[in-house]
Amino acid sequence: MSADGQIVPVADVPTDTTFLFRVRPTDADIQESPDRESGEIREAIMLRDDAGVVGWLNYCQHFRHIKLDKGSGAEMRNGEIICTNHGAYFESDTGFCNFGPCEGAYLSEVDLAVEDGVVQLVDDDYEFVGCGGIETDPTDLGSKSNREF
Numbered sequence: 001m002s003a004d005g006q007i008v009p010v011a012d013v014p015t016d017t018t019f020l021f022r023v024r025p026t027d028a029d030i031q032e033s034p035d036r037e038s039g040e041i042r043e044a045i046m047l048r049d050d051a052g053v054v055g056w057l058n059y060c061q062h063f064r065h066i067k068l069d070k071g072s073g074a075e076m077r078n079g080e081i082i083c084t085n086h087g088a089y090f091e092s093d094t095g096f097c098n099f100g101p102c103e104g105a106y107l108s109e110v111d112l113a114v115e116d117g118v119v120q121l122v123d124d125d126y127e128f129v130g131c132g133g134i135e136t137d138p139t140d141l142g143s144k145s146n147r148e149f
C-alpha cells in the first residue's frame, strides 16, 4: 500500500503468525539495537486478534539483532510469539516475555490503528517504509543461528 502510513488491509493480517513490514525511526534518539545506526530502517511485525492489531519491532529482547519473524512468519503458540533461537515466549497482546532468557522484558511497541479496514502506522517515532523484510541486512548475520564457534 502507500507510504503515507497505510500498511495493509486488516483482513490480510494473519491471526496465527505475523505480518512483516519495515519502518524508519523518525526520532534520532531511538537506538533499539547498539549495532544499528540511528534512522536506519528496522523490521516490524503485526498480528491480529479479536481486539484488533498490535505491532512490535521484529527483534528479540535477549539478543536484540535476532529476528522473531525471519521472513515466513514468527512461530506462535497459544497467542504467544516464540523466539526460536533460545525459546523466549512473548505475549502477543502485551509484548511481555513470560518465559526464557529475557523473562520480564517487553518487545518494543509500534503503534498501529485500523481505519476504514486498513492498518495504519500511527506511531510518531516511526514512518512506514514498506511491506516485507529488509532484503539485505548486514546486521542479520546472527538471525539464523546464534552459535559461536
Ligand code: FES
Pocket (backbone or CB within 6 Å): 060, 061, 062, 063, 066, 083, 084, 085, 086, 087, 088, 100, 101, 102
Ligand atoms: S535471541 Fe531470542 S531468546 Fe535468545
